[in-house]
Every structure is written in C-alpha cells, then in structure tokens.
Amino acid sequence: MARLCHSSFLITTLLLQFFSFCISWHEQVVPTPPLPILPLPTFSQLKWQQREIIMFLHFGVNTFSDREWGTGHESPAIFNPTGLSTAQWANVAAEAGISLMILTAKHHDGFCLWPSKYTKHSVISSPWQGGKGDVVGEFVNAASAQGIDVGIYLSPWDRHDSRYGHDLLYNEYYMAQLQELLNKYQNVREIWFDGAKDPKAQNVSYYFSDWFSMVKELQSSINIFSDAGPDVRWVGDETGSAGYTCWSTINRTSLAIGSPNISKYLSTGDPRGTDWLPAECDVSIRKGWFWHKSESPRKLSELLDIYYNSVGRNCVLLLNVPPNTTGLISDTDAHRLKELRSAINTIFHKNLAEDCYVKVSSQRGGNEGGFGPENMLDSDHLWSYWAPREEEEGENNDHWIEIWGKDGSLRFNVIRIQEAIGLGQRIKRHEIYVDGKLIIKGTTVGYKRLHRLDGDVNAQVVRIRIKKARAVPLISSIGLHFDPYWHSSFTVT
Ligand code: FUL
Numbered sequence: 139m140a141r142l143c144h145s146s147f148l149i150t151t152l153l154l155q156f157f158s159f160c161i162s163w164h165e166q167v168v169p170t171p172p173l174p175i176l177p178l179p180t181f182s183q184l185k186w187q188q189r190e191i192i193m194f195l196h197f198g199v200n201t202f203s204d205r206e207w208g209t210g211h212e213s214p215a216i217f218n219p220t221g222l223s224t225a226q227w228a229n230v231a232a233e234a235g236i237s238l239m240i241l242t243a244k245h246h247d248g249f250c251l252w253p254s255k256y257t258k259h260s261v262i263s264s265p266w267q268g269g270k271g272d273v274v275g276e277f278v279n280a281a282s283a284q285g286i287d288v289g290i291y292l293s294p295w296d297r298h299d300s301r302y303g304h305d306l307l308y309n310e311y312y313m314a315q316l317q318e319l320l321n322k323y324q325n326v327r328e329i330w331f332d333g334a335k336d337p338k339a340q341n342v343s344y345y346f347s348d349w350f351s352m353v354k355e356l357q358s359s360i361n362i363f364s365d366a367g368p369d370v371r372w373v374g375d376e377t378g379s380a381g382y383t384c385w386s387t388i389n390r391t392s393l394a395i396g397s398p399n400i401s402k403y404l405s406t407g408d409p410r411g412t413d414w415l416p417a418e419c420d421v422s423i424r425k426g427w428f429w430h431k432s433e434s435p436r437k438l439s440e441l442l443d444i445y446y447n448s449v450g451r452n453c454v455l456l457l458n459v460p461p462n463t464t465g466l467i468s469d470t471d472a473h474r475l476k477e478l479r480s481a482i483n484t485i486f487h488k489n490l491a492e493d494c495y496v497k498v499s500s501q502r503g504g505n506e507g508g509f510g511p512e513n514m515l516d517s518d519h520l521w522s523y524w525a526p527r528e529e530e531e532g533e534n535n536d537h538w539i540e541i542w543g544k545d546g547s548l549r550f551n552v553i554r555i556q557e558a559i560g561l562g563q564r565i566k567r568h569e570i571y572v573d574g575k576l577i578i579k580g581t582t583v584g585y586k587r588l589h590r591l592d593g594d595v596n597a598q599v600v601r602i603r604i605k606k607a608r609a610v611p612l613i614s615s616i617g618l619h620f621d622p623y624w625h626s627s628f629t630v631t
Contacts, residue, residue: 168508169502169503169507169508171525171561172502172525172528172561172609172610172612173561173609174561174562175562175564175608176562177387177411177412177413177414177562178414178560178561179414179416179559179560180369182359182360182361182369183361183369183370183414184520184559184560186238186327186328186361186370186416186454187416187454187559187585188520188585189236189237189238189454190449190454190455190586191234191236191445191449191454191455191457192237192238192240192328192418192454192455192456192457193234193236193238193239193240193456193457193458193459194239194240194291194420194422194427194456194457194458194459195227195239195240195241195277195458195459195461196245196422196427196428196429196458197241197242197251197273197428197429197461198217198242198245198247198249198251198428199212199214199216199217199247200247201219201428201429201461201462201463202216202217202218202463204430204431205428206427206428207245207246207247207297208245208247208248208297210246210247210248210296210297210298210299211298212247214259214260214261214262214263214264215263215264215265217249217261217264217265217266218264218265218266219266219461219463219464220266220464220465221464221465221466222266222276222461222464222465222466223280223465223466224273224276224277224279224280225280225283226466226467227280227281227461227466227467228280228281228283228284229284230459230467230471230472230475230476231281231284231286232284232285232286233472233475233476233479234475234478235483236286237286237287238287238288238328239277239286239287239288239289240288240289240290240291240328240456241273241274241277241289241290241291242291242293243291243319244291244292244296244315245291246293246296246297246332246334247297247298248293248296248297248298248299248302249298250315251272251273251274251277252272252273252274252318252319252322253271253272254315254318255318256311256318257298257299259298259299261273274290274319274323275322275323278323282325287327288325288326288327289327289328289329289330290319290323290326290328290330291329291330292312292315292316292319292330292331293332293334294312294331294332294333294334294335294344295332295334295335295336296308296312297336299311302336302339302342303336303339303342305342305343305345309343309344309345309348313345313348313352316349316352316356317356320352320353320356320357320360324357325357326357327359327360327361328360328361328362329353329360329361329363330364331346331362331363331364331395332364333364333365333372333395333396334396335396346364346395350362350368363418364395365393365395365396365400365404366390366393366394366415367390367393367413367415368390368415369415370415370418370454371388371393371404371415371416371417371418372404372420373404373405373417373418373419373453374400374401374402374403374404374405374417375401375405375419376420376422377421377444378419378420378444378448378455378457379444379447379448379451380405380417380447380448380451380452380453381402381405381406381407382451382581383407383582384405384406384407384417384451384452384582385406385408385409385452385563385582386415386416386559386563386584387408387409387410387411387412387414387415387563388403388404388407388408388411388413388415389408389410389411389413390412390413392408404417405417407582409566409608416452416453416454416584416585417452417453417454418453418454419444419447419448419453419454419456420456420458421444421448421455421456421457421458422457422458422460423435423436423441423457423459423460423471423474423475424436424458426460427458427460428460429460429461429462429463429468434470435471435474436474438474438477438478438481438623439623441457441474441478442478442481442621442623442624444457445478445482446588449586449588450587450589451582451584451587451588452563452583452584452585452586457475459471459472459475481623484623485621485622485623486617486619488619488620489554489617489618489619490548490549490550490618490619490620491514491515491541491617491618492515493543493544493545494541494542494543494544494548494618495541495542495544496511496512496514496515496539496540496541496616497511497539497542498510498511498524498540499526499536499538499539500527500537501525501527502525502527502528509523509524509525510524511524511539514539514615514616515615515616516615518614519556519585519614520558520560521560522558522614523557523558523612523613524539524612524613524614525610525612526610526611528610535607535610536604537603537604537611538601538602538603538604539613539616540599540600540601541599541600541601541602541616542598542599543598546598547596548595548596548598548600549594549595549596549620550591550594550595550618550619551590551591551593551594551595551619551620551624552588552589552590552591552617552619552620552621553570553578553589553591553600553602553616553617553619554586554588554589554615554617554618554619555568555583555586555587555589555602555613555615555616556583556585556587556613556614556615556616557584557611557612557613557614558612558613558614559584559614561612562608563582563584563608564608564609564611564612565582565583565584565604565606565607565608565611566605566607566608567579567580567581567604567607568580568583568602568603568604568605569602569603569605570589570600570601570602570603571600571603572595572600573597573598574599574601577591577595578591590621590624593625594620600618
C-alpha cells in the first residue's frame, strides 16, 4: 500500500512538472493577450458595431397624408401602396452593402403595418391587398432572401389607441404587441424604442424594464435601442453626428429615457462609464423621416460628412430611406445610396499604409510575440492587434506608430485608426504628426476613428502618438487613404 502511494505520488509530481514545463514553453512562444479593461461589449453589440451603416425605413399612413407625425385619426383607407415591393427595398439595401434594415412597424399615429390581433387600426382595415396584407411579414421575408437582417421600430407613443394615458391598460397593450411581433418574426436583431411622448401627457409611464425583459426573453441576441440602451444608445441628436470625443462607455444610471437634458452626455459618453452602451446616429437621407413629394435626398457630400461624423467617430450610422406612396424607395434615393457606397469603397479600398514600413515604440512579447505592427494591416479589425510591451502600461506612456513611405512621399487626406474594442475602449488622447509637424490633436478612437485632413498631404512619415489611455492601447487597424470627393465634392454631386 505504501509503495502504491509512493509511486502515485511520483507520477503526480512528474505530471505536474511536465505541465509546468509545457506552460512555460507555451508562454515563451505564445504570450497571452493583455487583460481586458471593463466594461466590454457583448457578442451582439460587437456584431452591431461592425455593420457601420444600418437602413431605417419610415413607412405608414404618414407616407400618404404627407405628415411627419400622424394625428392618430387617419383613416386606414388612405394606406394603399399599390406597387409595394419589399424585394426592391432589400435590393437597394444589398446594393448599398447594408446588412440590417429597421422598419417602423408602428409610428406615433398607432397604425400597424402587420395584422395585429389587438387592434383594427392596421393593414387589416386598409384597401391594400384587400386587408389581407402584412408589410412587416413581407419585409422580413424579402430581407432574409437577400441575407439581410431585420429590426423593428414600435413607437411607445400611440396617438390612436384609447388605452394610451391609462398606464396599466396601455402597457398591457404595448407588451401584447411586442410579444406578437417577436413571436411571429424571428431573428430580429434590433428593436427601436423611441423616447417621444405626447407633450400633453408627460406623466404617462412606459414600463421599460418589463418591456426590455420581455424582449430579451423572446429573442436573446437582439440589441435594444433607446435613449438609455440597454444595448445601443441614442447619440443625442438627429443630424447624424457624434461628439468629437465619443466613448462607447457611459453610466446608465445617469440616463433617463426621454429626458431633454442628457444630449451632451449621450454624444460624448463617459470614460469612467461602467456600462458598454455604444451610440447610434439616426438621420434621414431627406429632410423628413417620412417620404414627401416635395423633398429630395441630400447631396453625396453631405452624406459623406455624416459618415465621417458618425462611423468615423466610433458610432453606427442609422440612415433613413423612406419608401414612397407606391411602396418603393424612390430612384433618386436608391441612386444616392449607391453613390454613397461606391464613394466609401473608393476611399477605403486602397490603404496606402500597406505599402509602407511600419515601426512601433515596442511590442508585447518581442518580435515573435504575435502582437506586432503587421496586425494593424490585416483584415481582422477586432482580434488581431498591435500591443505595446506590458511594462509600459500606464495612463501617460508614450506609445507610437510610424508609417514610412517606401518610395518617397505618400499622398493622402484621410487617416484611419481602430482599437481592438473586444478588450475595451482605451485611448483618451492621441496626436498625429506628418514629417514631424503636429497636424491632429485627437481624443477617443474606439472601433473606428477617421480624420479627414484639411487638405491633401504629401509626406514621408506619419507618426501616431497615443498620449493618454485607460490601459495599454491595442490598435487593430490603421490606414492612410485618399478621398477624391473631399474638397472637390461639390462638383462630384
Ligand atoms: C423621433 C420621432 O418622433 C420621429 O418621427 C422619428 O421616428 C425619429 C427617428 O424619432 O423621436
């Protein structure tokens, strides 16, 4: 018995020694990734962030009454989009490289685009398809045929339903519709809760916690949008522009849905925020959210400004493209959207930094560590990143990247920097030097930061200095690009 114990002791010791040898050998060749800095995004939030542009579709009785906010007294008889083609909507989105479309299933006027069991104020009472139609159903099917995901806007403010104003009755009605939609239409990726209320009924209560719990119970991978999240926050304006500084982190306890005083906080976020709640910039391709005969789409130059000020500031752009009275996205809008996608492709297709030498201040684990500057030039913008040496961690350490032109000078006017946000958002302040001259004093970076320069630059070397960060900076991608639409954009459109 003693011999048995002795030999099993020996085997255990040998095994332990073997494992620790394996671990130390392993550590030498593959250094571990650095620790994350909390809060972190969820899987669904990461997926959302990578979409960059989402299409919003405002459609309903307002399309026919030429209004922005319906009164709730519209007759369903006016809803008759005789040429409705959700397949056309999905084609337009696909051609614009869009992966998620969000439809107003119900706007403030209360008219439902699906045949709800809980009201007659819907497509059921309209002449469209003899009252047998379902716009939401057609929309979901058309999007899925194109491999596009869907989202739903269900306005809490309802100017038609008589239960609005009776808290219990109305919240029951609203939740019944939520359950109906999320049970009937699967794989909804985003649900949009607008904070608007009847200005004369500000004491109406929306049971947000009940709604949010129900949504997650029915579809757990969905992102819930509202002024205060819990998954995606409003950016605080409807111009498509985020704060120059924009954190994906914020304190949810400082937010209240529908409060007019939080716009500034929403647009910048909070480096000390304990919640990961990235911002979405909603704006319409036209002046109004709904289609109006008298309006036309914005110029390409304006849409590019919006892109730089939203996607280029660590946000997602929610661009509204409203279908018209026929039930189609107007050709002018479809064309403009295609132009926007093609302009984005033209600008970012070529990364001049790929043809350069890239030097860094230091690198985690040394040259063979797997965290070198080459990671900033591959196509993985999340999990492959440059990391400086750990000893250099600290708020004010001088971490830098230098991009040297191989064949003399580089001509560019856009600088792109991306953080590996899967491990938290870190950079607070950065600077950019061109041939030794300071040209940009920047703040946050996040998933994507785009600096459009005042003019074209011809330079030999570009230096990006990370001046201040919450933890050692992790850069997943850098780019030098040429935007031919910038400055000459007025003639292009
Ligand atoms: C606002 C609404 O009042 C507008 O009509 C629009 O739907 C916009 C996206 O949100 O709060």
